[in-house]
Amino acid sequence: MEEIKFMNTKQVAQALGCSMPTARQIMMRADFPLIRVGKNYKVSEQAFVEWSKKRRV
Structure with a gap:
């Protein structure tokens, strides 16, 4: 089973x-x-x- 990694608000801001x-x-x-x-x-x-590939921010 593959481990799911999560990002928090700080990591989203950095990305x-x-x-x-x-x-x-x-x-x-x-x-x-x-x-x-x-x-x-x-x-x-x-x-x-996936979201970032499909959307403009």
């Missing part, structure tokens, strides 16, 4: 080259594959890559 507040706004978009873990927001690395 997109934007600030943390901008990354949070992007993660709240309806088309973003967001996963809530308690109060934390995560996205699977694979879903993020």
